[in-house]
Amino acid sequence: MSAVESPTPVPESAAPGSGRRSESDEAQRPEGRDSLPARAADDKEALREATRRDEVAPWLAALEAGRRRGEPEWLASLRDEASARFARLGFPSTRDEAWRQTSVAPLSRTRFDHATRGAIDDALDALPGFRFGGAFAGREAVFVNGRFMPELSSLGKLARVRVRSLRHTLQEDPDVLAGLIGAAADDEKHPFLALNAAAFQDGALVEVPERYAVRAPIHLLFISTGAVASHPRTLIGMNRGAQATIVESYVSPSGAHSFCNAVSEVLMGDGAVLDHVRVQSESGKAFHVATTAARLSRNASYTNHSLCLGAAIARHDLVVRLEGEGASTELNGLFASDDAQLHDTHSKIDHVAPHGTSRELYKGVLGGRSRGVKNGLIVVRPGAQKTDAQQASKNLLLSREALVHSTPQLLIHADDVKCKHGATTGQLDDVALFYLRSRGLDEAAARALLVWAFASDVVSKLKVAAVRESVERFLRERLGATGAVPGTPA
């Protein structure tokens, strides 16, 4: 993959000779040993082991230093286990199947500040934009470097919906969270998930009461600043028959070398309906790793819109488990990468119960020498008869240097199901470009219009106007054609 600039100096512990992870493992093998293949393999393994230990050491130290006393026993042991798991797994390498196309070496080599509270000063100017121009006033919780900021939040119009800081909940009423942390995000092989569980200090707890429909959308805004590592955690509980729209956005002021490692868990009761929007538009130098995991009971309906627009390296694992009969999910995604950005989405739709429906549409627009990864797995478990699953991944390459890996996978263990998947990758259509130019539009405007058209079916599904307009604005700016791209059809 293309080089991503390492934003801050390499930590001392990863100095040459101590086995920094790289493609040059071979070159770093000590000289003068015998070269029997078995011996070489042992050496390599030992080196990897040393590398892993060196990489995780500062993180484990930060975990230890940040450890709060007085946490309930279930949480303390959850953290111990997670921390041990992270120490064992280390940062993933491209030898790990799930990370084959995504090297996090620039991230694992970077030293971050682990302070949970960062300065907001450098984000103040950008704040109105982060807030979608005030569209969520009264229904907005703001987090800076993973920490709830009551003075920036406005939660006066929530009526019966509960939005609380996870930290406050842990202090005041920790046992309501017992059994919920990790209830959906339970992939034990995911190092960043382990890191989040060990490290999270705060986040959002959203609970929508039974049979209560929230009309106005709720916004959870996560701002990362400076060279801070943060691990926000969101827990959304949709009780039976509840309905809501929740927007999570992840941002950082331009130039920030932050690392945001977010986890969102969604638990959906019978018949609950959630429109869950995720907009990641962090600074072009930031690292963003996230897991969104949802569990669906009977007839629950979960829609996830994921817009991956920013960061130097962004990885999103999206896992939806349809555990109740008749549950349905729709995953709607767009990533737009440019320069040397890397956008990786791994989605997994797990059909556990019969009569489940899933629809997935992911689109990628890649410019510059950016990289995209879209791995989509659909699992149909033995009992999940009458499953109806469709998945499509479509990518548009805008430059010769851009590259996308699109891998749809089906694992079907039931015999009475309908499953369809497809992946396409292409460039802008020459005839379409000519068509638009033959009407008087210049080439840049014509190209912008066609990219816009390509992304439109994903963008137009965003029901929250302020979010949709902001994504449209982003695309317009990215396409460098302000004014040339008309609005969406009436």
Add this chain to the structure above:
Amino acid sequence: MTMLEVRDLHANVQGREILKGLSLTVNPGEVHAIMGPNGSGKSTLAHVLAGRPGYEVTKGEVLYQGKDLLGLAPEQRAREGVFLAFQYPIEVPGVSNVYFLKAAANAIRKHRGLPELDAMDFLALCKEKAALVELPEELTRRAVNEGFSGGEKKRNEIFQMAVLDPALAILDETDSGLDIDALRIVAEGVNKLRTPQRAIILVTHYQRLLDYIVPDFVHVLADGRIATSGGKELAQELEAKGYAWLEKEPAPAGTR
């Protein structure tokens, strides 16, 4: 002034010579029909005139209103008043017809030194022109050609032509795939756009369109050149005889 002067035009598509010395003169107010069998170069001529990239002119020249046309990019030709109605119009999802056309119309107006139209004026113009081709107003607000039937797409092309107000309109097989009612509506739209100032080139395989849009001149293309030219009666002759006589063989019965 002559609208279009094509002199000894040679053009390649993907390395293959398609136009092999074509000459044609079109004056303002005239309607010229270009007919000919498949592969004779009709559509290539239309696309070369509109400036399609990849269609390489190897010899000859084209003067449009006295100026060299071939040196202009497609959008410059459009702004100078050349319009091509496509045989297969492109769908542009997510972009409404009126917004697209407004961007196009204003690019053209700007080039001509005219003030840009605001949304209200433009909508009024669209309403008037949509009526001309019996295009339901609802379609003007829909995404460009998305989900349009074949007939609606062709009507939309003529609607665009009406809005963009070209000096030279080239209609590439606008009749193909249309049933008789749709053909009549499209043809009536084109007839309403005939003016003493505007020239129209109709590229068509069949004579049927010419029953509705009566041309001033008919040219028959064969193997990249104009084989013969005449008045509207030439089209009827072709209808009766087919194209086979162009191969300099007597047309056997039933070869049409």
